[in-house]
Amino acid sequence: MTQNDTRNVDGDDEQRTDGSETAVSEPTTGSDATSDSLLDASLDVEGGTVPADADTVIEARDLDVFYDDVQALEGVDIEIPENGVTALIGPSGCGKSTFLRSINRMNDLIDAARVDGDLRFEGKNVYDDDVDPVALRRKIGMVFQTPNPFPKSIYDNVAFGLEVQDKADDVDETVHRALERAALLEEVEDQLDSSGLDLSGGQQQRLCIARAIAPDPDVLLMDEPASALDPIATSKIEDLIEDLAEEYTVVIVTHNMQQAARISDKTAVFLTGGELVEFDDTDKIFENPEHERVEDYITGKFG
Amino acid sequence: MATTDDSAGAWFGSDGQVSQLRGLLFKAGCLGATLLALFLVFVFLVYVAVDAIEPGTADPAWWATVAATVAVPAVALAAYYYRYDPRAGEVAYTAVGLPIAATLLAGGVGIVFRHIVSPHEWLALVVAALVAYGALEVHDRVRRAGAFERAAIGAIVLVVTIVGLPGLVPSLRSLILSLPVLPMAPLSLLGTFVVPVALAVGWYVRRERESERAGLIAGGATVAAAALGAVAGPVAGVSWTTWLILTTVVGVPVGLYVERVLSGGEGVSGLALPVALAAGVVVCAVVVETAGFTGPDVWLDWEFLTNAHNRTPREAGIYPALVGSVMMIIVVALAAFPVGVGAAIYLEEYAPTGGLLGSFVELVEINIANLAGVPSVVYGLLGLALFINAGGLQPGIVIVGGLTVALLILPIVIVSAQEAIRAVPDSQRQAAYGMGATRWQTVRTVVLPRAMPGILTGTILALGRAIGETAPLLMVGVAAVVRISPTSFFGLFSAMPRQLYSWAQLAKPDFYHGVLAAGVLVLLIVLLMMNGTAILLRNKYQRRD
Ligand SMILES: Nc1ncnc2c1ncn2[C@@H]1O[C@H](COP(=O)(O)OP(=O)(O)OP(=O)(O)O)[C@@H](O)[C@H]1O
Ligand SMILES: [Mg+2]
Numbered sequence: 001m002t003q004n005d006t007r008n009v010d011g012d013d014e015q016r017t018d019g020s021e022t023a024v025s026e027p028t029t030g031s032d033a034t035s036d037s038l039l040d041a042s043l044d045v046e047g048g049t050v051p052a053d054a055d056t057v058i059e060a061r062d063l064d065v066f067y068d069d070v071q072a073l074e075g076v077d078i079e080i081p082e083n084g085v086t087a088l089i090g091p092s093g094c095g096k097s098t099f100l101r102s103i104n105r106m107n108d109l110i111d112a113a114r115v116d117g118d119l120r121f122e123g124k125n126v127y128d129d130d131v132d133p134v135a136l137r138r139k140i141g142m143v144f145q146t147p148n149p150f151p152k153s154i155y156d157n158v159a160f161g162l163e164v165q166d167k168a169d170d171v172d173e174t175v176h177r178a179l180e181r182a183a184l185l186e187e188v189e190d191q192l193d194s195s196g197l198d199l200s201g202g203q204q205q206r207l208c209i210a211r212a213i214a215p216d217p218d219v220l221l222m223d224e225p226a227s228a229l230d231p232i233a234t235s236k237i238e239d240l241i242e243d244l245a246e247e248y249t250v251v252i253v254t255h256n257m258q259q260a261a262r263i264s265d266k267t268a269v270f271l272t273g274g275e276l277v278e279f280d281d282t283d284k285i286f287e288n289p290e291h292e293r294v295e296d297y298i299t300g301k302f303g
Numbered sequence: 304m305a306t307t308d309d310s311a312g313a314w315f316g317s318d319g320q321v322s323q324l325r326g327l328l329f330k331a332g333c334l335g336a337t338l339l340a341l342f343l344v345f346v347f348l349v350y351v352a353v354d355a356i357e358p359g360t361a362d363p364a365w366w367a368t369v370a371a372t373v374a375v376p377a378v379a380l381a382a383y384y385y386r387y388d389p390r391a392g393e394v395a396y397t398a399v400g401l402p403i404a405a406t407l408l409a410g411g412v413g414i415v416f417r418h419i420v421s422p423h424e425w426l427a428l429v430v431a432a433l434v435a436y437g438a439l440e441v442h443d444r445v446r447r448a449g450a451f452e453r454a455a456i457g458a459i460v461l462v463v464t465i466v467g468l469p470g471l472v473p474s475l476r477s478l479i480l481s482l483p484v485l486p487m488a489p490l491s492l493l494g495t496f497v498v499p500v501a502l503a504v505g506w507y508v509r510r511e512r513e514s515e516r517a518g519l520i521a522g523g524a525t526v527a528a529a530a531l532g533a534v535a536g537p538v539a540g541v542s543w544t545t546w547l548i549l550t551t552v553v554g555v556p557v558g559l560y561v562e563r564v565l566s567g568g569e570g571v572s573g574l575a576l577p578v579a580l581a582a583g584v585v586v587c588a589v590v591v592e593t594a595g596f597t598g599p600d601v602w603l604d605w606e607f608l609t610n611a612h613n614r615t616p617r618e619a620g621i622y623p624a625l626v627g628s629v630m631m632i633i634v635v636a637l638a639a640f641p642v643g644v645g646a647a648i649y650l651e652e653y654a655p656t657g658g659l660l661g662s663f664v665e666l667v668e669i670n671i672a673n674l675a676g677v678p679s680v681v682y683g684l685l686g687l688a689l690f691i692n693a694g695g696l697q698p699g700i701v702i703v704g705g706l707t708v709a710l711l712i713l714p715i716v717i718v719s720a721q722e723a724i725r726a727v728p729d730s731q732r733q734a735a736y737g738m739g740a741t742r743w744q745t746v747r748t749v750v751l752p753r754a755m756p757g758i759l760t761g762t763i764l765a766l767g768r769a770i771g772e773t774a775p776l777l778m779v780g781v782a783a784v785v786r787i788s789p790t791s792f793f794g795l796f797s798a799m800p801r802q803l804y805s806w807a808q809l810a811k812p813d814f815y816h817g818v819l820a821a822g823v824l825v826l827l828i829v830l831l832m833m834n835g836t837a838i839l840l841r842n843k844y845q846r847r848d
Binding site: 106109111134135138142144146150151163208211212215 | 656657728730731732733734735736737738739740741744748749752753
């Protein structure tokens with residue numbers, strides 16, 4: 001996408017205010033086969049597993065994030081409901097990972113990063129002085145964009161969280177269950193003592209998922225957890241996510257529209273500039289988005 | 304099309320050649336520099352070796368015998384391995400190198416037990432440590448206490464068992480030492496040195512082989528071989544203690560290695576090289592003895608290693624200086640490693656990075672790097688001012704020399720440890736923090752294990768530098784000649800480089816040629832061993848990433 005496109009879209013955006021419904025119905029005309037299938041996929045979603053009045057567990061109010069002078073997120077307002085899957089989509093570099101990191105305060109580790117505004121987890125602003133980021137991260141697990149297993153055995157990798165969080169009862173059982181849920185146990189069952197680095201990229205990704213779910217966090221943040229997986233593993237991970245969503249809140253970044261449409265209940269669309277342009281029920285976003293820019297993005301016209 | 308400038312001609316053949324003249328010249332220049340450096344070092348080594356060995360003093364027949372019995376078979380075998388069986392070649396060089404390195408190490412262990420901790424003191428230390436450990440375990444069983452209480456109990460137990468309160472409570476260690484009857488020295492060593500080694504060997508073998516029995520056999524054989532020395536030692540003409548150290552430090556690793564090669568079945572023919580060398584040496588000795596050929600008058604011989612300095616060059620030796628160097632290196636390592644690594648961890652993992660404090664930290668880091676380049680004489684002066692003038696310690700004792708040299712290598716240790724810590728990828732830290740690890744947990748379980756090989760490599764190289772330092776020792780008054788090895792860390796000592804320096808100043812040519820050259824060789828061999836260890840360590844762990 002070029003600079004020009006962005007400006008055009010911005011221009012359209014300003015005109016939108018009066019008659020958004022009409023503006024939305026048009027753009028599909030020029031779209032190709034892929035976008036059709038996308039919309040088809042979105043139609044298959046059994047809409048709204050999340051009750052409309054679900055409790056909000058993560059809430060951002062006017063959240064800005066800067067890296068030195070560069071603003072990566074601009075005035076993000078979002079209410080992520082409890083027990084459900086929220087997908088974050090948007091073009092590369094629009095701030096999805098940044099938003100994810102600001103939820104569990106991983107941005108604290110980046111010297112250049114600065115956060116303004118409110119980010120509430122269970123009603124408490126996580127950037128308050130009396131919040132211990134370590135305790136926060138024990139409630140909010142994370143799977144990173146690039147797999148980063150430790151140079152330890154597979155077993156020790158999965159047991160890491162249990163060890164540091166002092167959750168010592170029945171480590172064996174927990175490790176096996178986590179590997180099982182991450183669709184990895186079958187492949188590694190008899191090499192649990194070998195190094196996690198000896199696995200393939202996709203296996204490492206699942207190992208990291210197992211590691212994140214083992215200590216049983218309340219919220220799971222996943223940054224493109226299926227980017228290196230084949231369709232079978234991907235569908236297993238998607239099953240896992242749906243499964244997890246019954247008890248946990250899952251926030252997932254994905255570049256795969258079908259995936260977002262398939263698994264998420266809510267979808268947030270970020271666009272270049274770090275702006276959260278639209279946040280709504282997934283079916284609504286994919287079938288009938290409010291903003292033309294969003295429509296363009298998910299139909300592949302832009303980005 | 305990227306390889307041709309001229310689009311008119313063909314892209315191959317003479318038309319298609321891209322000029323590489325400058326590249327070739329550059330390559331030749333680099334090669335020349337490399338060769339020059341290697342040549343200079345080589346010439347120096349040959350010069351020193353000739354001085355130390357004096358090959359001209361031997362019968363030509365003697366050299367012919369050595370060549371025929373030792374050199375030719377070895378070269379022939381090496382050529383065979385190179386040509387037909389590289390795997391056996393690897394085995395062969397390890398099988399020759401391992402015993403040599405292990406023997407040198409055994410020498411070090413021998414020096415430690417002879418001059419630094421006597422077998423009885425070692426016994427007392429081990430028993431006291433065991434009691435301390437047992438007490439901690441019992442305390443842990445009885446109540447699951449918090450970290451603070453555990454640390455406090457640990458400190459108390461250590462004081463009671465090992466340190467004691469001076470003048471008030473004698474420690475368990477000193478109580479044991481004051482017992483009227485103690486087991487004789489070799490028996491103490493058997494119990495407190497051989498048995499732990501045997502346990503470690505048994506554990507290792509059991510894990511490698513996944514067989515309880517193999518572990519038991521390995522451990523049992525270690526103890527049995529050492530115990531056998533009570534009878535076999537005197538027969539072979541060495542003391543039981545020597546025998547015991549030799550079997551554990553040399554016999555165990557060599558035995559394990561040979562056994563592994565034999566049972567692995569790969570490159571077994573490599574074991575022929577050490578056998579051929581040993582047989583060659585024996586045959587050579589017999590032939591030389593019966594035919595009466597005189598060998599070279601080498602300076603670097605057993606007497607040189609075990610004698611003190613003497614006015615007659617032939618009698619002069621390096622032993623007290625060798626012991627002094629070993630003791631000094633222990634002080635240096637104990638002082639520089641924890642302080643240096645601690646500072647590096649702080650600077651890399653904890654120090655503030657932004658704002659005014661961050662700039663200050665950066666300034667400190669730059670200055671530490673600069674300190675690494677400060678001439679060693681200056682550190683000598685610093686040591687003189689700090690430890691002797693201000694600290695009131697006696698000049699020329701081990702601890703002063705060691706601490707001064709530790710100051711000298713501290714910046715090197717810090718910088719190399721910092722580099723090793725920085726080389727741990729940030730994604731690893733993120734993974735740990737993302738799992739809810741505290742900073743301490745991250746450092747302990749993720750950063751340090753991964754950085755440790757690099758830290759150790761850097762530290763060993765720095766210790767190599769420390770062992771050769773002369774100027775700081777001159778400044779803190781280390782004696783030119785010491786005839787008795789130091790018996791404690793507060794005793795007067797001389798170190799190898801200091802001894803070499805004084806030999807170089809003596810008027811007799813035999814000193815500044817022969818004796819000096821032999822000393823240089825000893826120093827170089829020790830250095831080579833240390834650097835070799837560092838390189839092995841680095842290679843072993845580099846492969847894993
Ligand atoms: N550590 C950092 N230091 C400085 N700038 C950063 C840093 N991380 C991200 N940025 C900037 O913030 C913006 C948003 O980055 P972010 O990683 O959140 O994008 P993203 O939406 O996750 O992209 P992708 O889909 O490619 O992963 C980018 O412009 C990027 O250059
Ligand atoms: Mg990202």
